Amino acid sequence: MATVTQAEETRRDPRRWWALGALVASMLTLGFDMTILNVALPTMAADLGATTGQQQWMADAYVVVFAALMLPAGLLGDRFGRRRMLIAGLGVFLAGSLLGALASDVGWVIAARAFMGIGGALVTPLALSVLPSLFGDDERTKAVGVISAASALGLPLGPIIGGWLLNHFWWGSVFLVNVPMAAVGIAACVLLLPETRDPASPKVDALSTTLTATGLGALIYAIIEAPERGWGDPLVLAMFAAAAVLITALVLRERREARPMLDMTLLAHRGFLFNTLAATLVMFVLSGLLFVLPQYLQAVLGHDALGTGVRLLPMMGGLLVAARGAQPVVARFGARAVVSAGLVVLAFAALLGSRTTTDSGYGFTALWLSITGIGFGFSVVPAMDGALGALPRDRAGNGSGLLMTLRQVGAAIGIALLGSLLAGIFRDRLDVTGLPTAAADTAGDSVVAAHLVAEKAHAAHLAASANSAYVHGMDVVLLVSGIAALVAALLAAAFLPRTAPAPTPSDAGPDMVPPTADARQ
Template sequence: MATVTPDPRRWWALSALVASMLTLGFDMTILNVALPTMAADLGATTGQQQWMADAYVVVFAALMLPAGLLGDRFGRRRMLITGLGIFLAGSAAGALAGDVDTVIAARAVMGVGAALVTPLALSVLPSLFAPEERTKAVGVMSAASALGLPLGPIIGGWLLDHFWWGSVFLVNVPMAALGITACVFLLPETRDPASPKVDTVSTALTATGLGALVYAIIEAPVRGWADPLVLGMLAGAVLLITALVLRERRAARPMLDMTLLAHRGFLFNTLAATLVMFVLSGLLFVLPPYLQAVLGHDALGTGVRLLPMMGGLLVAARAAQPVVARFGARTVVSAGLAVLAFAALLGSRTTVESGYGFTALWLSVAGLGFGLAVVPAMDAALGTLPADRAGSGSGLLMTLRQVGGAVGIALLGSLLAGVFRDRLDVTGLPAGAADTAGESVVTAHIVAERTGAADLVASANSAYVHGMGVVLLVCAVASLVAALLAAVFLTDARTDTKTDTGELVPDSADARQ
């Protein structure tokens, strides 16, 4: 392989790419802190809040693989600039939005931009760095993406305490503009004309199948699971995803290589990593309303109070590799999932009187479980594959993780909404006020303030905490089942996760060292 001539501007270019990845990282969590405020200002129901969070994740998951192929064929620098431009436009639209539908549309546009930026920001590194520097560069990029997760609630909380909710969108604009400027002046253009063509039919099947599934899950608590529209969407989702799998299995060069799931180690490690994203995304959706509406903290205080989980996650993620080296991936992944199950079970015992100290305890334990499970699972998943399948394996793994996050928000959020509505005591309220109060704990507090129904606040807090407990119990059972499956079916056999060119697979534990 020809030696890459070091570009004197490469570290400046990396700095700009890091800023872009940092922005995408905290954009995954910054909205969660803002949702209770937005629900109050825009009158958003729990279902609409789920869509504000999920519109971004669904589009991101559906378009990540074709976005990478677009960069290979038409120029990575060009598509990276395009992605940052789309993300900037979506952020600006979100900041100026005046209603829920516009926010959801803006979040979907941001998902398109993020899907272009995420794979391409990593794929341009070989053109900037020689193999001996590339490991460090990938590690810096991966760290920036991970660091964005805990920064999101803090930045979002500070912005909400000083500005209006649109500021959580507006903060992305200068960051994206910086990334575009750096790409224009610092990045060389690279492409791979031999890469597979973007399969528009498979892309459409992915987007519509995921969209139909998430729509059905979010609407079910309101309409009922037997509602014709919900059943129709579920049936449509099954048909569309089945058609996608059949089409990709027949393709000579599939965009979504489903045969990778025939590798037992890849399959079960990917399931473990996907479940962790399912639980993490669901928790980050249900916790902010509890901290703000029930415990009465402001937005910044809420962001700070989410740090025990993020801190535990980052500490465990850093410590996972030496632990895996000693005990093996199967043991560590199984133990991480068991710790996560214990934390969720502990959290399910939360009451209205528990206070934040108890919450901080189980959040810290949950963070440790997340970190111990997800990093070794992802690394082991890719380590089971031959070197020439590492790229497609990484793409499939990242896509399934995003799907897990989207379904987590939809399913756990819908479970919470249904339990909250059933437990809320609206006796004595007019029909319209009762319906509004049942939409979310935030709107219940607003209705109580307007109608002077003092008992409604206590009922709403109790109903929400009970619903959160049910969600956490489901998370505990799912994590425990996954831990048992990992203990039984995983192996500790490993292969090298590096490609022949020396490129590291993004998001592996190797990239974090």
């Protein structure tokens, strides 16, 4: 009884809203950090001489580590204290941001991003899991909605903040901006958050965690390196083989565990399986798109970093509008119809975008970007809700963890596969006639590098060829994305259950956010 009374006093403590503010700052930081780097990549490529493959690693290092550590991070908080692990996560994120800001070469930037992924994996599930200790049932929904809104707001803020910083400071500022927000979050967690834990939660399985991290890392490495080394290169083939062995070993081990971290039996539920597949494919498309688009806007269309961030807003606007409008539409037509229709809209947007030429201009880009956001919002929100709604209530926690992990994997593979496809096409179509071998190799690294070489060599034909080659590669990426979305739409229409629970307003925010938060954790 004393515990209940203490909990009620905590919930009535006026400091709980200040504590929520600290959590909001943390989630907002993670939210815009997912998109802020995409705008900075062209600038970093020019300053650091990063190839397309290295740019992919800068983006993917965070996502791969985040995906691999999401489940064990949540379990660590349950067993050793959520506040303690949340503070540790923010500290790691702060340290990684400092490392990134001070990095002098590509390798250190990639290491910093991986380190930040550890912090992000700790913060994301635990920021939501501490809410029951702060708020009663009457206030918890509102609190979740506030955190969800912060995560959603981070998406459009990322490119704008990143663009403004790059226009006024050096590229390291996109890392440095995280430091004060993380520091405020740490101080507020120390002063305001109560400590909670669940000693009955499953133990962290170090071997399963290692298998997840190494298996995903090997797969992403093989995909990113294949365009430059060749798909038949012995190292690339060895990495694919290692990934297959490691991921198979993970699945077999988890199936034998009485209380697995990654409960694969959840995939036996048809509604969970196909809604999860739809959400994962959507993340595959969106993450690849956000990787290739900023370089088109900057290198090909010639906009500065801030202009690029602002020009990504049509997609974010369409996403937010559709995510907020999904609830009444699902209530009227059912989740299966809305998910399928959203994926068809996403496919149409990608196929429309694949018609882009070097002379298309931004107006055409804004059109298909807006449609992309609408398709994304109407597909992923009900898909995420339908996936968890298909499970028994007592398995929703495990389902949320598996869903977040698979969504992260989809994002990582999207960046790796679609980025590698773009890199291969760009290198093959780039006209380097008359250039020395070293300059030709450098120009083939990325569209940014090609423009730098063209400027130094006064080779106007090289710049024109780079623009043409990049746009063609982007068109192929969009074509593949459209086909993937269309396949997902057909699967959703054929296999999703006819009825599914409609999402509540508090669910809409995190479910529409690329892998940063999920209210169901």
